[in-house]
Amino acid sequence: MGAAPSATYSERQNQDLDSSFKAYLKNCKTESKIISQETIRSIQSHLAKGDLPGAHSVISDALKNIDDIPLNIAVTGDSGSGKSSLVNTLRGIGDEGEDAAPVGAKDTTMERKPYKHPKFPSVTIWDLPGFGTPNFQLKGYLDKVKFGEYDLFIIVSASFFTKYDLELAKGIRAMKKNFYLVRTKVDFDLQNEQQFKPTTYEREKVLEEIRNNSLKEFYKNDIELQTFLISNKDSSEFDFSILMDTLLKDLPNQKRNKFMLSLPSITEAAIEKKKESLKQNIWLGAVKDGILATLPMASVFKDNDVEKLQASLHQYRVCFGVDDESLQILAKDLRGHVEELKAIIKSPYLLDTEQDETIGEKLLKFLDGLSSADGGLLATGLYFRQIYLQFHFLDIVANDAKVLLKEAYSRKQLTYH
Structure with missing residues (x-):
């Protein structure tokens, strides 16, 4: 008997999408799911049948509904x-x-x-x-x-x-x-x-x-x-x-x-809940974008990939109140300087590049580091490697919010005493 034919890219794509959606469900608490059980069942049904256009349509509608x-x-x-x-x-x-x-x-x-x-x-x-x-x-x-x-x-x-x-x-x-x-x-x-x-x-x-x-x-x-x-x-x-x-x-x-x-990020618990919610958005968005991917993820970042990741980082900073405008307001409230706050957090400088280095090259360095920390799992060439970068950004921004929360509490305590 001859060797079984290897799976085509389309078949591997279906498998990746299905496993990614299962990973989303596994890592998401029931009480915090951002889409309804009915929508989940519909997506699962389309993926199981290999109906990628149908799955894409359901996810797109769900994400648009969440936004609007x-x-x-x-x-x-x-x-x-x-x-x-x-x-x-x-x-x-x-x-x-x-x-x-x-x-x-x-x-x-x-x-x-x-x-x-x-x-x-x-x-x-x-x-x-x-x-x-x-x-x-x-x-x-x-x-x-x-x-x-x-x-x-x-x-x-x-x-x-x-x-x-x-x-x-x-x-x-x-x-x-x-x-x-x-x-x-x-x-x-x-x-x-x-x-x-x-x-x-x-x-x-x-x-x-x-x-x-x-x-x-x-x-x-x-x-x-x-x-x-x-x-x-x-x-x-x-x-x-x-x-x-x-x-x-x-x-x-x-x-x-x-x-x-x-909601304002007033406690570490609130910050963690925001982080959990945004992770779900990342998973769903990755599944939706993965459906449209007809070729394996390239080894370099295209301009639109870079722009999307920059936009994601900005969105996370806004959600957690560590964007430039929010930092200005917090600095004024604490009667300090915005540079002092920026000095104790990482996200404002996360995509700063060294001389002659592009942001795309910086992102690939992040991926290399994440792949080493993850035991090589990110080196599989899957389209979904980009979600790990978004998770990386999200972790850093959420941690920045916790650092600022502690700093604000510390300064207010000094003021009261």
Whole structure:
């Protein structure tokens, strides 16, 4: 018998694509998948049948949906409750930032107003007028502010939730929408307690009292709910990260991904979740691009390959808040210089080249290093070697975000003490 014919490039391509998609599924937690189970089954079916155009179409539609799908979050509460500051925090900007929602004496919302996220324009935070005033009674309020357009609702109070908040919550629940009660300015309450009761002050005890007192109106009606305690001055304190985790859990797959990427990198856990989400985008994009590859990956990078990798690096820096604009804002917030921050991170200089070296040559050096570290697995000539470069960039940028997080915390601690 003659030797079995070797697999054609097309057959090897099918095998690579199928194994890559299986690797994506294996390395992705169920609760954090950015595409639906229905979409996953459809992609698997097309790949199993060798229907690459069908798989490409499904993945392209899924990625476009992830990029374009709108997310609308409504924030409502009385004037002075910190509602507008929360709108700004969710958009990752300060109260004095460009296009910030007005706070303080100017914070009197008379009609709903949309605030686009500066980096993710399909994410909109809506500042709604407070409920329970003569101008805004429950009858007609939900229609007037078009509550049917929002994915979720945050009801904000700086003291305790009133009977009006209770009515509003019931109205939202009747619409089968999720709502969340947020108690702001907790840092001021703690400061006041510590100042006026220095000998009996116990931080955790005061926080528990704030939780219970803020929900008295709900308890009277036998409604048990969680309230999230936050400080708009410092989103790394109190329950802000718990609130964000809860919102993410309650959103559908594609919108969860969009919201995750738009959030500020306030904890290492949040940074890791962003990293996990972006890894999924890389895997799916690699499978989609691999379908169109009719020849094995060349030994040199073409101009469009270099441009794509440069764009990917920039996207990651923006997502994690380590791009040049974000560094300028952080430096100003920390009353330092942007050069000091750049000196402790790597991503701004990642693609800097030596004399007479092209960026393509720099990328090939990265691949050589990654191949050595990976035991030669990257030297197989597979099209998917490029995803390892994207993973490499992503790891560096995510680590930069953690370094900046620690630096900001350290400097703030020195300021407080």
